[in-house]
Ligand SMILES: NC(=O)c1ccc[n+]([C@@H]2O[C@H](COP(=O)([O-])OP(=O)(O)OC[C@H]3O[C@@H](n4cnc5c(N)ncnc54)[C@H](O)[C@@H]3O)[C@@H](O)[C@H]2O)c1
């Protein structure tokens with residue numbers, strides 16, 4: 001028997017989940033998006049088996065409904081869904097970055113006899129939209145499920161059976177704890193990144209050259225400031241309380257740093273960085289909360305065909321790459337080619353291969 005999975009919201013996350021679900025046997029993935037352009041692209045790129053225009057008709061035949069919409073849009077849909085003629089055993093889930101308000105809506109759905117199990121894959125990108133969707137986005141990432149208290153385990157297992165095709169590590173978490181922890185490692189850092197960019201923007205009015213100097217460090221710490229503003233507006237609105245708590249702690253921390261700097265004590269200043277370095281270096285990156293790529297930076301000269309020459313060398317030695325891009329890092333060189341690999345071993349093989357065949361300088365991040 002074919003299982004019908006209906007994904008509403010086919011952007012980065014919904015599209016990626018849809019692509020993963022298409023790998024599940026006996027599964028037909030149906031998709032809807034509010035944007036006509038996205039519906040067209042999802043159909044052309046075969047993100048789903050069928051794109052629909054009538055949400056209620058598709059929901060009627062769905063065994064699992066997955067929301068890939070911004071979190072405030074998800075709340076609206078969940079309200080509407082209470083009136084829909086759904087299958088008796090349908091399981092409804094979402095992918096939203098916040099869980100408190102969404103699970104409160106989930107409790108209302110339970111009152112209407114509908115099973116809702118919250119979900120949040122802890123992987124993503126600053127890129128948004130269906131074009132950025134990829135089937136391996138969640139591989140090795142944590143995928144949090146927040147079932148309501150007393151949820152039938154059989155329902156959770158059924159959802160897990162589908163989500164295992166994301167290759168993520170599925171864990172169950174309490175919704176309030178979820179919102180606290182994600183405020184710390186995701187939501188608040190997005191505010192900090194945005195605030196640093198605002199600070200640069202204010203400075204550049206007086207020192208226009210500053211932006212030209214925004215090199216690796218600034219770019220690394222502010223990458224996520226390029227994320228979708230609408231999505232982050234919704235997240236901040238839904239997790240306000242936790243964010244205000246994080247802001248208070250941050251202001252205290254900044255005061256502490258100020259004291260340390262005012263003290264002019266070398267040891268305290270070095271210790272501040274040393275402790276942070278230890279904690280950061282010990283983060284469990286390969287099994288941790290973000291999608292890991294293994295990047296190799298190659299300083300390439302400017303001549304036609306240099307990129308295909310390099311990828312040709314890698315292909316000769318059967319080394320697969322997962323991504324390739326040019327970062328125009330400095331004016332005096334053509335650019336740095338960033339080649340991503342699935343594993344550290346592949347990256348090491350590539351480094352050896354390129355160093356045998358060229359004299360290009362390489363760096364590992
Ligand atoms: N971007 C990330 O890194 C990330 C990671 C994990 C979870 N999330 C969560 O996943 C969800 C989707 O985020 P995304 O990054 O895929 O955003 P996105 O902007 O790439 O995709 C959202 C999609 O939803 C569609 N949409 C918006 N309102 C809609 C509505 N009312 N009905 C139907 N479709 C609608 C948009 O047209 C778009 O295609 C959000 O709830 C977000 O909090 C995001």
Ligand SMILES: O=C(O)C(=O)C[C@]1(C(=O)O)C=C[C@@H](O)C=C1
Pocket residue numbers: 096097121122123124125126127185186187224227289290
């Ligand atoms: O990698 C990024 O660009 C992300 O912002 C991904 C990220 C995160 O903060 O880690 C963003 C929001 C999600 O809810 C989960 C993952």
